[in-house]
Amino acid sequence: MRGVLLWLPFLCLVAATTEYKLESIVNEEYGWSAALRLISGDNKYGKDTKDLRLDVYFQTRERLRFTITDPYTARWQVPSFTIADQTKPMGPNRGEDYQVNYTTYPFSLQITRRSDLRVLFDSNVLFGPLTFQNQFLQISTRLGNDSSIFGLGEHVTNLKLPYNTYTLWNRDLPTPENTNLYGSHPFYLQMVDGKAHGVFFHNSNGMDVLYRQESSQDTLTFRAIGGILDFYIFTGGTPEDAVNQYTQLVGRPYMPPYWALGFHQCRYGYRTVETVVENYTIADIPLETIWTDIDYMDNYFDFTYDPERFPPAQMKAFVDSLHAVGRHYMPIVDVGISNTTGYFAYDSGSALDLWTKDGEGNDFIGKVWPGLSVFPDWFHPKSAQWWEDCLKVQHDQVPFDGMWIDMNEISNFCDGVCGNPPKPIANSVDEFDPNFPPYAIQNGENKNDPLYHSVLDMSCRHYGGEREYDTHNLHGYMQTWRSRDAMENIRGQRALIISRSSYSGHGSRGGRWTGDNRSTFRDLEMSIPDVLHLNLLGIPLVGADICGFQEDATEQLCGRWIQVGAFYPFSRNHNSLGQKSQELYRWESVTNISRTVLNIRYRLLPLYYTLFHHARVGISSTVARALFFVFPQDIQALSIDQQFMIGNSLLITPVLTEDTYQVTGYFPPMGRWYDFYTYEEMPYSGNVQLDAPLDFVPLHLLGGSITPTQAPNNILREARKNPFLLIVALNHQGSSTGSLYLDDGGSIDTNSTYIQYRCQSSRTGGSIRSTREKKDYPEKALLGQIDVLGVSTSPSVVQSNNQKLSFTYNETVSVLSIYLTNTLVASDFTIKWK
Ligand SMILES: *[C@@H]1O[C@H](CO)[C@@H](O)[C@H](O)[C@H]1NC(C)=O
Ligand SMILES: *[C@@H]1O[C@H](CO)[C@@H](O)[C@H](O)[C@H]1NC(C)=O
Ligand SMILES: *[C@@H]1O[C@H](CO)[C@@H](O)[C@H](O)[C@H]1NC(C)=O
Ligand SMILES: *[C@@H]1O[C@H](CO)[C@@H](O)[C@H](O)[C@H]1NC(C)=O
Ligand SMILES: *[C@@H]1O[C@H](CO)[C@@H](O)[C@H](O)[C@H]1NC(C)=O
Ligand SMILES: *[C@@H]1O[C@H](CO)[C@@H](O)[C@H](O)[C@H]1NC(C)=O
Ligand SMILES: *[C@@H]1O[C@H](CO)[C@@H](O)[C@H](O)[C@H]1NC(C)=O
Ligand SMILES: CC(=O)N[C@H]1CO[C@H](CO)[C@@H](O)[C@@H]1O
Numbered sequence: 001m002r003g004v005l006l007w008l009p010f011l012c013l014v015a016a017t018t019e020y021k022l023e024s025i026v027n028e029e030y031g032w033s034a035a036l037r038l039i040s041g042d043n044k045y046g047k048d049t050k051d052l053r054l055d056v057y058f059q060t061r062e063r064l065r066f067t068i069t070d071p072y073t074a075r076w077q078v079p080s081f082t083i084a085d086q087t088k089p090m091g092p093n094r095g096e097d098y099q100v101n102y103t104t105y106p107f108s109l110q111i112t113r114r115s116d117l118r119v120l121f122d123s124n125v126l127f128g129p130l131t132f133q134n135q136f137l138q139i140s141t142r143l144g145n146d147s148s149i150f151g152l153g154e155h156v157t158n159l160k161l162p163y164n165t166y167t168l169w170n171r172d173l174p175t176p177e178n179t180n181l182y183g184s185h186p187f188y189l190q191m192v193d194g195k196a197h198g199v200f201f202h203n204s205n206g207m208d209v210l211y212r213q214e215s216s217q218d219t220l221t222f223r224a225i226g227g228i229l230d231f232y233i234f235t236g237g238t239p240e241d242a243v244n245q246y247t248q249l250v251g252r253p254y255m256p257p258y259w260a261l262g263f264h265q266c267r268y269g270y271r272t273v274e275t276v277v278e279n280y281t282i283a284d285i286p287l288e289t290i291w292t293d294i295d296y297m298d299n300y301f302d303f304t305y306d307p308e309r310f311p312p313a314q315m316k317a318f319v320d321s322l323h324a325v326g327r328h329y330m331p332i333v334d335v336g337i338s339n340t341t342g343y344f345a346y347d348s349g350s351a352l353d354l355w356t357k358d359g360e361g362n363d364f365i366g367k368v369w370p371g372l373s374v375f376p377d378w379f380h381p382k383s384a385q386w387w388e389d390c391l392k393v394q395h396d397q398v399p400f401d402g403m404w405i406d407m408n409e410i411s412n413f414c415d416g417v418c419g420n421p422p423k424p425i426a427n428s429v430d431e432f433d434p435n436f437p438p439y440a441i442q443n444g445e446n447k448n449d450p451l452y453h454s455v456l457d458m459s460c461r462h463y464g465g466e467r468e469y470d471t472h473n474l475h476g477y478m479q480t481w482r483s484r485d486a487m488e489n490i491r492g493q494r495a496l497i498i499s500r501s502s503y504s505g506h507g508s509r510g511g512r513w514t515g516d517n518r519s520t521f522r523d524l525e526m527s528i529p530d531v532l533h534l535n536l537l538g539i540p541l542v543g544a545d546i547c548g549f550q551e552d553a554t555e556q557l558c559g560r561w562i563q564v565g566a567f568y569p570f571s572r573n574h575n576s577l578g579q580k581s582q583e584l585y586r587w588e589s590v591t592n593i594s595r596t597v598l599n600i601r602y603r604l605l606p607l608y609y610t611l612f613h614h615a616r617v618g619i620s621s622t623v624a625r626a627l628f629f630v631f632p633q634d635i636q637a638l639s640i641d642q643q644f645m646i647g648n649s650l651l652i653t654p655v656l657t658e659d660t661y662q663v664t665g666y667f668p669p670m671g672r673w674y675d676f677y678t679y680e681e682m683p684y685s686g687n688v689q690l691d692a693p694l695d696f697v698p699l700h701l702l703g704g705s706i707t708p709t710q711a712p713n714n715i716l717r718e719a720r721k722n723p724f725l726l727i728v729a730l731n732h733q734g735s736s737t738g739s740l741y742l743d744d745g746g747s748i749d750t751n752s753t754y755i756q757y758r759c760q761s762s763r764t765g766g767s768i769r770s771t772r773e774k775k776d777y778p779e780k781a782l783l784g785q786i787d788v789l790g791v792s793t794s795p796s797v798v799q800s801n802n803q804k805l806s807f808t809y810n811e812t813v814s815v816l817s818i819y820l821t822n823t824l825v826a827s828d829f830t831i832k833w834k
Pocket of ligand 3: 279
């Protein structure tokens with residue numbers, strides 16, 4: 001029986017709604033504060049808190065924060081390390097683009113954007129009133145009618161969220177739809193009349209977010225089972241502005257090494273990785289990195305190698321040979337440490353006493369791949385160094401390049417302690433019970449799994465006394481942070497860290513893959529909203545397992561999937577144990593398709609890398625971008641999640657169903673679109689049916705963008721020496737802009753340069769100008785060619801500094817191609833034609 005049923009007698013007592021009255025406003029340096037006094041309560045999930053304190057912080061011009069707390073009792077608050085922007089609030093009347101209003105009784109709060117008087121947050125919702133009970137906090141906001149909201153991850157669902165209850169509680173589940181999953185990201189973006197704003201609930205406890213429609217009003221109700229009410233409202237602007245304001249707060253996405261953007265091959269069940277790499281080479285398909293799943297380990301013990309199947313000396317020789325040609329190696333590292341005396345990781349961690357404790361203060365023992373295991377406590381001040389020391393032992397044997405961290409929800413094969421699941425401890429609704437809180441969030445596929453299901457016992461404690469109940473959702477984030485620090489210390493280079501579990505701000509620490517999906521067309525289809533959704537949650541480095549993890553991939557599915565997966569920001573083929581092999585060279589048709597699309601990916605990597613730079617510095621945040629991010633005014637674009645864009649440049653319109661050879665894509669009429677392959681301008685816009693035979697994925701360039709590309713090579717170290725080609729796609733006004741970020745691709749503190757391009761063209765002529773940020777950047781690669789799409793008449797002369805340049809003009813497609821010799825890509829130039 002589920003614990004919560006025990007509380008049914010209390011649930012039946014429900015009557016009155018909860019009401020607070022606002023009293024005694026005090027002006028503060030950061031804004032103002034007020035007391036909230038309970039007028040009536042329902043005591044439904046515990047005693048209503050009589051006195052609350054409201055604090056309103058005028059943080060920046062675009063960001064307001066408010067908190068509602070119990071001023072007399074200390075409560076859990078998400079640690080400040082999840083907040084990247086620690087600058088002091090600017091205080092009121094500093095040009096903020098919001099105003100704060102309230103009603104005194106019953107208390108409610110309204111936050112309005114000053115520039116257009118749009119209401120961004122309004123807690124006046126009758127059926128979701130402010131409630132503050134020890135294990136149940138509730139607050140709601142009105143969204144207006146016919147609302148469009150995005151985020152509240154992680155769930156597999158449409159990008160534009162349907163009415164539903166979104167539960168946030170990190171879980172290891174094979175990606176069922178509409179269920180809480182590996183990550184918790186209580187941020188949403190709302191689109192109203194073409195403008196975006198954002199709301200972040202900074203809370204790490206389990207929660208339900210109810211998105212509903214009541215009397216033609218859409219509302220969101222947040223129900224958290226702990227912590228405090230801590231909200232950040234971002235006034236937004238464009239969708240990118242809203243996401244940027246969020247990542248400024250929780251951490252800008254990190255800059256991955258360049259090689260992380262190459263193609264990765266992985267599977268559970270590899271015996272000989274050498275032949276896999278060889279077969280990729282023979283098939284002439286790009287392969288940057290080979291991965292191994294848990295089977296490389298000795299009995300699944302972290303930091304070890306199976307002496308028979310993956311003898312460390314042999315693995316070292318293999319990895320050295322990969323490095324010699326410029327390839328890389330990624331091993332999986334799990335969280336659980338077998339509690340076996342004599343195992344160095346266990347012994348050293350035990351000596352430091354850094355395992356997560358159970359409710360009685362003993363080491364908590366769960367069960368994962370290596371059997372009975374303890375779990376490092378990332379709150380322990382010595383855990384970071386211990387983790388690095390263990391990884392150093394592993395790295396000294398085989399010099400791997402990054403880490404794939406898994407099972408970090410924390411996943412557990414048992415419900416708490418094996419054979420001894422938690423039992424209710426509370427005798428009344430007012431007694432704190434970590435495993436059986438009076439309000440049960442809708443955990444798992446059945447929506448009623450207890451909190452401890454397949455994870456730790458919620459009575460577990462961390463260093464300093466922190467409860468697993470409160471910190472559970474932070475685990476993957478913290479492990480990613482520790483792992484990247486450790487790897488960067490060990491290698492002295494930027495590291496690739498791909499994690500399964502995450503929390504808000506994760507993108508500043510590492511990347512994600514979307515977890516254990518299946519080899520089905522439905523999974524392929526849903527991978528697009530999933531990748532877009534994590535991008536708008538500030539994690540641009542993300543991709544789904546190409547060809548699918550569980551079940552057998554068919555030739556056709558694998559071919560279609562690589563046509564999508566080649567464009568995920570993180571592109572990896574991964575397969576489960578016992579499934580039919582699905583490397584890209586397994587089928588001749590897939591080999592051909594993969595060569596084509598991965599070569600396109602590799603051409604475009606200067607664009608991807610530049611977009612990661614933009615995300616890091618806040619020029620923009622997403623790499624894979626929903627169509628509505630580029631066309632926020634376009635109502636139809638809001639619902640598009642079967643196509644996606646890379647930056648503002650490339651639109652991918654893939655086939656996502658079996659035996660389908662045509663696909664209908666949406667091309668916002670405001671845009672000017674060009675076929676990526678032929679450069680032909682698209683004669684139609686709106687919903688357009690396109691041919692898409694099995695070996696073809698429709699790709700289009702958006703007018704207005706200048707896309708930096710570089711000739712490919714199966715190994716990126718070599719590709720990076722190749723000449724660049726700029727694709728200048730003119731918009732309806734005859735102009736376009738773009739940029740290119742360059743650095744050495746791997747150093748932590750690196751010299752770099754940033755080049756901006758501007759093009760303007762009319763019937764009588766045109767020009768392209770490049771301006772560099774750093775003049776002394778020693779980049780040697782050349783700019784070989786510039787293709788300008790949409791030039792209506794052939795010029796008679798093209799020149800740069802009075803020097804004539806050779807060019808061709810293709811009348812059929814109105815493309816001007818300019819050929820350059822000895823022009824460094826990192827240079828300033830102005831090219832003119834007439
Ligand atoms: C809301 O508050 C602003 C000041 O922040 C004030 O100027 C405005 O009149 C208020 N609006 C309402 C409807 O109370
Ligand atoms: C939505 O709100 C607008 C403005 O308040 C109103 O004109 C419209 O009728 C509403 N639509 C529905 C379906 O309630
Ligand atoms: C590599 O290719 C050979 C020849 O096609 C094939 O027999 C072998 O099974 C492949 N090995 C792996 C590990 O893919
Ligand atoms: C590991 O945990 C199990 C289960 O709690 C226990 O029986 C065993 O003694 C532990 N091993 C060590 C070395 O502590
Ligand atoms: C793959 O490409 C090769 C070379 O272009 C071609 O000869 C072959 O017919 C293609 N195979 C398939 C199955 O498409
Ligand atoms: C012009 O472009 C079209 C479409 O890409 C192509 O088929 C044709 O060969 C090009 N013509 C010349 C002269 O390059
Ligand atoms: C950056 O470039 C400058 C000048 O070229 C050089 O002195 C410096 O060592 C470089 N720094 C790094 C981290 O590469
Ligand atoms: C059906 C399903 O949940 N499939 C998931 C598998 O693929 C990615 C994750 O790897 C998800 O986005 C899919 O939805």
